[in-house]
Amino acid sequence: MPRLHFDVPARLCFSTDIQIYISHVNQGGHLDNAQLLTLVSEARVRFFKALGYSEGNVAGHPIVVGDIGAQYQSEGFHGEVMSVSLEPTDFNRYGFDLAFQMREKASGRDVARGKIGIVFVRPEAKKVAPVPAAFRERLAEVFGA
Numbered sequence: 001m002p003r004l005h006f007d008v009p010a011r012l013c014f015s016t017d018i019q020i021y022i023s024h025v026n027q028g029g030h031l032d033n034a035q036l037l038t039l040v041s042e043a044r045v046r047f048f049k050a051l052g053y054s055e056g057n058v059a060g061h062p063i064v065v066g067d068i069g070a071q072y073q074s075e076g077f078h079g080e081v082m083s084v085s086l087e088p089t090d091f092n093r094y095g096f097d098l099a100f101q102m103r104e105k106a107s108g109r110d111v112a113r114g115k116i117g118i119v120f121v122r123p124e125a126k127k128v129a130p131v132p133a134a135f136r137e138r139l140a141e142v143f144g145a
Contacts, residue, residue: 004071006113008101012085013143016046017105019081031076036112037068040100043084044116047098051138059132061120066095070114074104081105088118088139094128095119 018039026032031039048055048063056062076082083105090097095118102112122129 004069004114006069006071006099006115008113009087009089009099012087012101014047014050014087015083015085016043017081017083018042020076020078022078025078029077031111036070039082039102040070040084040114040116043086043100044098047086051142058120059134059138061129061132062123064119064121066117066119068114068116070112072112073110076104076111082111089115091131093130095131
């Protein structure tokens with residue numbers, strides 16, 4: 001199976017800083033795989049909050065993560081501050097990808113990149129729902145996306 005490769009979009013509309021705590025570090029002394037997903041998930045929650053939404057109600061619909069992929073560029077270490085930048089890309093009928101890039105803030109060193117597949121859901125039926133027009137409008141209003 002080929003290795004995962006993600007290109008970083010030219011534009012990243014949202015960025016947030018998150019420090020690596022000791023609980024994020026594995027026995028090898030660097031950022032643990034599962035904890036990378038935790039940091040990226042925190043950035044995703046902050047992205048939706050910046051738009052005025054919670055993940056349980058994005059323009060009237062909850063969202064779920066359909067898939068996630070990550071590619072390491074370098075190690076992250078305890079105490080470093082990661083700048084996690086996000087950009088909504090590849091919209092389809094039921095969702096979009098949220099591309100991410102994680103860099104160590106002080107040096108700008110690339111640590112990881114990847115994407116999170118976001119899917120909108122109709123809660124009453126527990127089935128996929130079309131991307132709400134109000135969400136697309138809010139993206140354009142806040143981030144010019």
